[in-house]
Amino acid sequence: MAGTETLDRSTWETALNQVTEEHQGELVTIEVLDPEVGHQYEANRLPFTTIVYDPQDDVVAVSVGGRSPRYPVVLRHMVWHPREIDVATQDTPEPAVRTVDKDGTATLITLFPQGSGTAS
Template sequence: MADTGTLDRKTWQTALDQITEEHEGELVTIEILDPEIGHQHEAERLPFAYEAYDPKDDVVIVAVGGQSSRYPVVLRHMVQNPKEIDVAPQGVPEPAIRIVDKDGTATLITFYPEESGTGS
């Protein structure tokens, strides 16, 4: 994610709410980049439901699915104690968000516009 913008912690809640509005229903891939166990896919091109930051519990929640009979179940990925959130700049072909937790594990959420293939 070259040229990312690191969000200020004070703006996390508002910024993630805005990302939800802008990308709801698009397809997303959630990847976990763990320095110890490597790279793993948690979800691949599933409909994005929302992304939120809960300051009380200090957790970022990314939810996919749950919006249609094709994807009736909501999958929630949680990043406990995040220390950094980076957002790709506007205009990149596949917008992405990177969330880094206190242990250095990164969660990468990549958005795919609806026209990129809802038939998968």
């Protein structure tokens, strides 16, 4: 990702909590970029709930939905044993987080301000 910063592992929990705080309620697209299977969408412009890093279980969890009658269920995407987390810097059009797991599979989480998609 152009215009990104690779986070130090010691800052993952705080940095992802800040992303949640700043972007909760926006829309999110979750893309899995698997070197063997290829590019797959897990979620496309659904309401963003949280992104967290749990150091005890060594997992990044991204949650969508669960806050409206249109999307009443929370769906979670898990990245187990991440080895890298990158965040888009302020000069990018859409905020984004990229995680890379121990096997090299990348997950791209892109956030979109309200009004830029179809979810409500």
